[in-house]
Amino acid sequence: MKPILNVVAGIVFNAHGEILLSSRPEGKAYAGYWEFAGGKIEAGETHLAALKREFFEELGVQIHDASAWLSPCYEYEHAIVNLHFYLVQAGQWAGEIQAKEGQNFTWRKPNQVADLPILPANYEIIQALCDLNFN
Numbered sequence: 001m002k003p004i005l006n007v008v009a010g011i012v013f014n015a016h017g018e019i020l021l022s023s024r025p026e027g028k029a030y031a032g033y034w035e036f037a038g039g040k041i042e043a044g045e046t047h048l049a050a051l052k053r054e055f056f057e058e059l060g061v062q063i064h065d066a067s068a069w070l071s072p073c074y075e076y077e078h079a080i081v082n083l084h085f086y087l088v089q090a091g092q093w094a095g096e097i098q099a100k101e102g103q104n105f106t107w108r109k110p111n112q113v114a115d116l117p118i119l120p121a122n123y124e125i126i127q128a129l130c131d132l133n134f135n
């Protein structure tokens, strides 16, 4: 049976309305694909605590606050993943971004990611972000 993963990911905005994407490090499933920073929620951890921990571990960024957004479930070859996406507005985080795990990162408008390989579960998230910008 496939493992079930509970994952939190943060959609961080800057003051220009761009979102932060990072590439998945070598050695992980879908290495080199672009995702929102985040990771598995540990036992007993709240979503916000997991988000804060993952952002600090991966990017050296401090998340002060975030709002729960979409929570899709996606079945991959390697696992069934319950994803919890949080929106993090420009005033809700601080710090200089450092790629602590050797990953790349980029800031993009949600409608400017067509050239990047992104995780399959994230297509609907990017689409929903594009729709947000037009409503």
Ligand SMILES: Nc1nc2c([nH]c(=O)n2[C@H]2C[C@H](O)[C@@H](COP(=O)(O)OP(=O)(O)OP(=O)(O)O)O2)c(=O)[nH]1
Binding pocket: 005, 007, 008, 009, 028, 029, 035, 036, 037, 038, 039, 040, 074, 076, 079, 081, 083, 119, 120, 121, 122
């Ligand atoms: N972080 C993140 N994971 C995502 C996104 N979209 C998506 O489908 N996933 C999936 C890919 C993985 O199967 C799972 C995250 O697990 P992971 O193995 O990267 O988590 P982790 O950073 O805690 O990794 P680990 O080193 O502790 O194993 O969620 C996303 O935008 N961000």
